[in-house]
Amino acid sequence: MSIQQPVLELKNVDIGYNDALVNNVIARVLPGEIIAVLGPSGIGKTTLIRTIAGLVEPLQGEVTLQTNKKGGLGYIPQRLGLVRHASVRHNVNLGAKASIGFSKTMFEERRNRVEEAVKALGIEDKLKEPVRRLSGGQLRRVATARALAQRPQLLLADEFLSELDHQNVEVVIEAVQQLLKDGTSIIMVEHHIENVQLFATRIWIIKDNQLHDYSLKEWEQSLEEEE
Amino acid sequence: MRGGWIIAVLSLLLLAWFVLNDLVDDWGRLEGGMDNLVIFVEESMWPPNWSVLEAQSYPVCENDIELFCSVGYLGMMETIKIAFVSTMLGFIGALCLSSLAARNLVPLYVALPFRFILAATRSLPSLIWAILFVIVIGFGPLAGVLAMTFYTIGYLGKLQYETYEGMPSDCLEVSRAMGLSHPSTVVSVVIPETGNHLLSQLMFMFEYNVRHGTVIGIVGAGGIGYYITTYLKFLQYDKVLALLIIIFLVVVVIDLLSLMIRSFVTDEGDVRRPTWLKGMIKLWKKRGSSSDAE
Secondary structure (H helix, E strand, O other): OOOOOOOOEEEEEEEEEEOEEEEEEEEEEEOOEEEEEEEEOOOOOHHHHHHHHHOOOEEEEEEHHHHHOOOOEEOOOOOOOOOOOOOOOEEEEHHHHHHHOOOOOOHHHHHHHHHHHHHHHOOHHOOOEEEEHHOOOHHHHHHHHHHHHHHHOOOEEEOOOOOOOOHHEEEEEHHHHHHHOOEEEEEEEEOHHHHHHHOOOEEEEEOOEEEEEEEHHHHHHHHHHHH | OOHHHHHHHHHHHHHHHHHHHHOOHHHHHHHHHHHHHHHHHHHHHHHOOHHHHHHHOOOOOOOHHHHEEEHHHOOOOOOOHHHHHHHHHHHHHHHHHHHOOOOOOOOHHHHHHHHHHHHHHHHHHHHHHHHHHHHOOOOOHHHHHHHHHHHHHHHHHHHHHHHHHOOOOOHHHHHHHOOOOOOHHHHHHHHHHHHHHHHHHHHHHHHHHHHHHHHHHHOOOHHHHHHHHHHHHHHHHHHHHHHHHHHHHHHHHHHHHHHHHHHHHHHOOOOOOHHHHHHHHHHHHHHHHHHHHH
């Protein structure tokens, strides 16, 4: 049996801006895992995601990304990071651009990826629409489509299911299944327990400046015990 | 708090007054100044001499429409051409340099040298650039184009990198995390996101260059300024006034054009599509559909 290489490894990492919010994080993420990061507001969930994305330097320790292809890391921040004055097509195409290099067939390949992604998210009729005209739920679909077109090995998503009604959550989760089939791992910050149960395979809880790593089963058991 | 502001503004005004008083050694000069101006305008400038819109005696006009051979038309067209080409070249040059000078796009050690380059190009006024290029390549519109291009790069470059630095950080962070290259980020994220501001700055610069075309013409760098200098030398102020009115009208038209162009870029920003333009578009669509039906 071959041992799976982790896509992400955190070794004794201290996370924060000036003072550490989370100390001595030791964790690894294997291909295909879906990790939900839980904890109260201001505890350091977003900072953890930003540190993994390379946007914040860790105060101490080592963050090793083993994404070995172009555009291997996908990111959906809380504010979604969409180009508001550009069209839906332009925004989704950014994801494809990040992962497809210059080649003879790149334009066709990008177009195919964009079309597949918007179809999966049900926004194919909005392709030419400027992003600024879309509703909150539609914006989240566009950000997800961008990640889908990118096909990253590790996707970092900060509350990308929030503000979505139940029906939209199902559409987004169904679309993301395609990424999971390709072996993408996901680390997502999430507040809604029902979304976590629907989707996650492992749980990271930040509590008392420490990151606690649970399997979904262990976490559900702890919830039952608390009740 | 409001009282504090009022005191601060009043103190600044008082300081300005003291500085002005220090600069002016003889206030008596203001006496009768207005009368001098009225006499000068009435006797030398008014009414404007519209012969500047008649064909010149030499070279012989071969065009059916006399206006196209006039000093006013030829000079203005040359100024507009110089302004257009130099604005375009300057805009492209500024785009390349400003993206390397914005602190949120590149590290400080890259941004600083490019900021110095832009500051250096901007610190020489276009008139000095024009003198330099007239010395290097001689009189004519090419010297004007080069002078204005250099000034435009410095001026627009600063406006552009300040616009980039004020844009929302989330889309830049996404492109950085996704691994998009610097040119890709600039072309696909920064320019589309700040497009309305860039367009507005471009139109402002074009208008500025048209107005400044008159100044650089004075040193022989082509355009309507050349004719203004000639008329000034021969004390034909009525003709100068006519040319200044033409420049004013062109500036107003550019302003309207800017309003129209920017209205196509955004539908929720600072510019709404003018009512007359909406009416024209409606009419044009109506005509299109009726001709299709026929």
